[in-house]
Amino acid sequence: MALKKAGVLGATGSVGQRFILLLAEHPDFELSVLGASPRSAGKKYKDAAHWKQTDLLPESAKDIVVVECKAEAFADCDIVFSGLDANYAGPIEKEFVEAGLAVVSNAKNYRREPTVPLIVPIVNTDHLEVIEKKVAAAKAEGKPKPGFIICISNCSTAGLVAPLKPLVDAFGPIDALTATTLQAISGAGFSPGVPGMDVLDNIIPYISGEEDKLEWESKKILGKINKEGTEFAPLSDDEMKVSAQCNRVAVIDGHTECISFRFANRPAPSVEQVKKALAEYVCDAYKLGCHSAPKQTIHVLEQQDRPQPRLDRNRDNGYGVSVGRVREDAVLDFKMVVLSHNTIIGAAGAGVLIAEILKAKNVI
Amino acid sequence: MALKKAGVLGATGSVGQRFILLLAEHPDFELSVLGASPRSAGKKYKDAAHWKQTDLLPESAKDIVVVECKAEAFADCDIVFSGLDANYAGPIEKEFVEAGLAVVSNAKNYRREPTVPLIVPIVNTDHLEVIEKKVAAAKAEGKPKPGFIICISNCSTAGLVAPLKPLVDAFGPIDALTATTLQAISGAGFSPGVPGMDVLDNIIPYISGEEDKLEWESKKILGKINKEGTEFAPLSDDEMKVSAQCNRVAVIDGHTECISFRFANRPAPSVEQVKKALAEYVCDAYKLGCHSAPKQTIHVLEQQDRPQPRLDRNRDNGYGVSVGRVREDAVLDFKMVVLSHNTIIGAAGAGVLIAEILKAKNVI
């Protein structure tokens, strides 16, 4: 089958570099257009990017000449991945959507738009229905394919909601949730990202905007679509109380989250029932046969000292989430430790899997 | 005034070394007897100990000949500090108490004994009343001074209860409390302590026995003495629900705890009232004029990214506790970040301050 043409916005940045790594030898996509700042435009990618990944810069990307982030240069792209910094993403992504392009963005700018799906691809693929309908309607009316944007969630939100989804499916709503995160530094990029003086022999008990994202985005992702199928209706603060405390720790990749939660329904399930629901969960992306979808969505670990970021973050190439220490909680119902790979399921990797789902559903 | 003679049990170990550092130039105490394993006995301390502190081995300790941990060798000690490993502390400390010695122990063995005070010296010095009464009674009866043991709390418990005490004093009972800890590695000692492979680019989401200690000890420390003044009555699980999640992180010294809690009384105080109560708290040890007592017991930090272990752990020489990010919590009433120095207020340092209090109260 013909490969879908992929563009990358913010291609020289930290998220952009990971998009390029994931797309370089992808069975569904081919790297087609790379966009970056005017400073980089006109240069070969290998000269424009300060490549700082553990894998070598893929041959297929080296000689692509970087362009500015203007929609016309991406007109042939079936899908555009945005790794743009939030300071730039707003107007650029808007222009791309208005030009009829399909955009999957890691930026936070449009996550709270009522009509924009906020997707964790192992969790709420049903939210893509809003886009599917829009595309189908245009087709039915003989109009050209409409542009749209789909937002990737915040990284720590992805790890949080992954195990919550099967639990809510199985046991009904969660009405209270606390999460204390121990977050890796890779999510902050590398120029300069988190200063070394902050991470050596230290903890930073604050990440700008993160707690609010965790608290808000989880309500949209676990929320519903309106009856018309056009807008999202996040859970209210009453339906699910969420409290987050976010810390930056000396870990390269992998967010650890110590969470506790309470179900709305009584009696609550047993620990064994909770573990079973987690272990048996199969995400839609896997059922759709998507290339990057995890074979095992949630890995339930029984060793008392797991999950650990260095040992467990790469399960299913970073698309699987690990859960350990599931046990009863004296204040709410249960507590457990969740580990997810922040740059895979929490950022660029999620974007690529979302695009795989769109392809599987013939949306692109 | 004559210095009190101090003995140290487990003198070559990690806690013992810190006792020696704190006592070496202390205005109240002089190092008198150092006890260790039979393997070390008979050697000069400088030859017996594998010294691994950032300060040099004090001159006054170098040539003390180490003895075995037998009570008779410590008969002249006014106070004995125990840094013994829990595997050995039980019978040895018992022998010392039965021999009429005053013991302050860092081991966990007797913490849950109903008649043994479990003391955080900036929190519950009133619990020493049980010992004071016992000593006074013996004196009144013309009997020899009775032996006794006072337990130092677990390190993460000390940090947790320090800010809770002034809040309970001011606003009444706390009925629910969650704590997620990010604990330094120094508490685990150094032979071998936490393996390097566990701490580099990693988190260990489990510390053996720690969560149970945090949950149980906090109830004893914030609890009452019975009417007879002879036994302790910890809070019940109904009076205060406590849930802990403990993690080991790549920090040398300083335990960070992300806590949230709810007061039993309604309406709850305001954030400003909470901060004020914390900032105005003056621990008894300071009022008593104890040498090591912190001038400021609780440091309330306003910068949003503090406290940080590397920057804030040494406030008041490690006897002060730092609290930051005090804010409302969507699930309970408040959440905040607490930082305490695990080897000072959470271990050997607490022992020395307890002894200073005993001296100030003429118990020793």
Added chain:
Amino acid sequence: MALKKAGVLGATGSVGQRFILLLAEHPDFELSVLGASPRSAGKKYKDAAHWKQTDLLPESAKDIVVVECKAEAFADCDIVFSGLDANYAGPIEKEFVEAGLAVVSNAKNYRREPTVPLIVPIVNTDHLEVIEKKVAAAKAEGKPKPGFIICISNCSTAGLVAPLKPLVDAFGPIDALTATTLQAISGAGFSPGVPGMDVLDNIIPYISGEEDKLEWESKKILGKINKEGTEFAPLSDDEMKVSAQCNRVAVIDGHTECISFRFANRPAPSVEQVKKALAEYVCDAYKLGCHSAPKQTIHVLEQQDRPQPRLDRNRDNGYGVSVGRVREDAVLDFKMVVLSHNTIIGAAGAGVLIAEILKAKNVI
């Protein structure tokens, strides 16, 4: 082609676990017998090993029942890999060789035996000639295949000699060499390995026995075979002066070595000639078509801040060595930075590649 049957000695240890990972899906070998201490014998491998690798325990190894390290249990093995601790390796490996088995060992015990090849498989495969001759002679005489042992070099030695070999080949002997190493902690294993207190915010400027190994082993590996083809003749201290200073640093995998060296011949080559010789070097293992052999043996990096362990250690799956900052030296001729993956080309990985070479040469 039929897979060669592989045994692993010390299978539950850190090196043994890596042998199992590398062999589990290997095109040349199948895991056949796993040997460990009597304590582990009789258990399934998944129950005997405390698995601490970043990859999951391979399915094919899980249910193999561990045996004691006795030669008779390994009689069917075409090759036996030894990850035994040096405290046990001596007599066990001897017994295996005497029983006619082919042993590739990571232990140091027999490295200095004059008749035992000490092999870095991207460097001195010609040294295997001693074994080839022995095997051929037995065959010619109609005798059974003789047992033999081949030693894997010390980890930091492997990284050191890799770039020296092509330089000596091209420009003649090196007569003086200094190496300061910054070594990863994974080489020290994990029970307990390097204590966390030693690696956080710290350097340990000493690794027991390491400097002597680096200085001695490099002379054997770069040395010759005697005329009879039976024994090794290491370079003398006069032929090549080597001085090493070894440090343990806070890195998980990957040894960095800052080296400087002088050629015996005048005039010395130019920097460009040195780089060219390094870049063009193709190791014999690659020419032989070995599965794990690096496509690019030496990666010559031009960026001034490379190689870096986190970014560069996995070149060619850890079998390639990276060299950067090649430049003239004010004291000797040249200086440069060498990075090699200590658990791959410096330990278990080298053992597997040596076995691949033996198979390619029909020695096993």
Added chain:
Amino acid sequence: MALKKAGVLGATGSVGQRFILLLAEHPDFELSVLGASPRSAGKKYKDAAHWKQTDLLPESAKDIVVVECKAEAFADCDIVFSGLDANYAGPIEKEFVEAGLAVVSNAKNYRREPTVPLIVPIVNTDHLEVIEKKVAAAKAEGKPKPGFIICISNCSTAGLVAPLKPLVDAFGPIDALTATTLQAISGAGFSPGVPGMDVLDNIIPYISGEEDKLEWESKKILGKINKEGTEFAPLSDDEMKVSAQCNRVAVIDGHTECISFRFANRPAPSVEQVKKALAEYVCDAYKLGCHSAPKQTIHVLEQQDRPQPRLDRNRDNGYGVSVGRVREDAVLDFKMVVLSHNTIIGAAGAGVLIAEILKAKNVI
């Protein structure tokens, strides 16, 4: 005695903050004027500085109103410490000197000026003679006190030359020297300084300009003054060949340097003679009674795994240098490990000690 008035240039930066900490309760100096960028000028220091030290901001500095770095505002200062970034230091320091001020600078700008002393205060205080003469001459001529600048050396240079000085004094010239450094990150400041992604599980084998500084500055510091007493005559490349390889490692404070060196004279001294010369060395600053001068200039450690930065960097408050593993070297004469505190004897601390010496010598 009246305190000398001290000014600080670049007061809000990382070096400036350390000057303030060291001067705040100093027996010789009082903080008088704090200069920073126009952005900070007019604010109280506590509002202008983003304080990131482990000690609290001294009370005496909090309310000083920051001024711009213009000489007139510093006219009353007896001494001005410059922590200015090299991008700004050139013209500002020049202006100050021309205005008749005494400047001690941490910036690199004037280090190579033939008339400017480059001082490591535990090494080459005799180089201050050039300034003393100049000041004395002006006095003799009845002229106003002349302005001057004294440069603090590069941090890794300070550690290197400290043990070399007593050796050269005792055994004559060193004609060849190699140094591989493992440098702490604090020297790079904190906004942003070394990125966390560069230091976790990693080494950066390059520090911009550092090797050249180490190689050049050591020759000036160990060099002579010309006959007229007006200019410095660094050692030539022939007199002392120096080769440096500089690495950034995951250490907060404390530069470790693995060095090897050869004496010009034969026979070379013995290891014991080298150790003795190091241990017996008493720096001039101590003889002058300077407050911060180390009681023990060089600590010779006998344990084979020392010095270690975390354990040994604070000897004599960071003004003492530790040397360990002194042993013979196969290529040059000796090798050893040197540890020095980069922000004390390698930066701000050196500046303060230089000023103490100037005061002791009545130059200020």
